[in-house]
Amino acid sequence: MNSLTNKVLEFIKRFDVSEIASADTNPSSNKGGIVTDLGDGSDVVYVPQFLPLEKSRQYFDYIDKHMPWTRPKIRVFGRTVVQPRDVCYISDKGLKEYVYSGFKPDVHYWDDYPLLKEILEKIHKAFPGTHFNSLLINRYNSGNDYVGWHADDEKLYGPNPEIGSISFGCERDFYMKKKSQGQVVGYRPFKRAKTDSAVERHSFKLKHGSLLLMRGNTQRDWLHSVPKRAKVDSVRINLTFRRVMQM
Ligand SMILES: O=C(O)CCC(=O)C(=O)O
Ligand SMILES: [Fe+2]
Secondary structure: OOOHHHHHHHHHHHOOOOOOOOOOOEEEOOOOOEEEEEEOOEEEEEEEOOOHHHHHHHHHHHHHHHHOOOEEEEEEEEEEOOOEEEEEEEEEEOOOOOEOOOOOEEEHHHHHHHHHHHHHHHHHHHOOOOOOEEEEEEEEOOOOOOEEEEEEOOOOHOOOOOEEEEEEEEOOEEEEEEEEOOOOOOOOOOOOOOOOOOEEEEEEEEOEEEEEEEEEEEHHHHHEEEOOOOOOOOOOEEEEEEEEOOO
């Protein structure tokens, strides 16, 4: 076997796409995906293999090598900390500025990244109701990198933001849990409630080439996170497509 074949086999082993998600309640089908009804007008669609394996590998390599990554300092609970992952932000021209945790990412534009535009168009085609105009890319270099409990509920996304999330590379857990009554969150650790074990939860293993769509009231009522994983030592790239509402 030549070394290219070996590399391909090793890759398939690392990024196995054969399993399906652990979406649990009332799963039904939607565009080849699994729909999880979260109740109260929220749902999540998970498409385990939205993009073909080999194409996903090309996207991964391109994004990994060519994006202008930064690992910014952000404000969490009044403290300045280095964000535990790399980021990069792409958007249409002339949109309202995106700021989270006191950090305003530099804006880059779609025209300079045709492969990202290609992915955006594939999502719009598969889910005609979606109209994303911006994209936050995260790179988790190892299991030490993570994102804490938060909702993507910034005002500039309007009352019912839809978020489209594409994952490449190392498979990681994506957790969801229902917000406690009256809870206000940004990118902050989730305050542990006494009845935490009773809080409704879902989990997904986000595979190489997968798409996860969060819809309806999901950002209003639920939190999500990608926790640390001690044993993970390879890179994961995640693209979250968003729609900034025009004034
Ligand atoms: O990496 C992920 O799957 C989630 C990223 C995320 O939640 C975000 O960028 O807001
Ligand atoms: Fe998020």
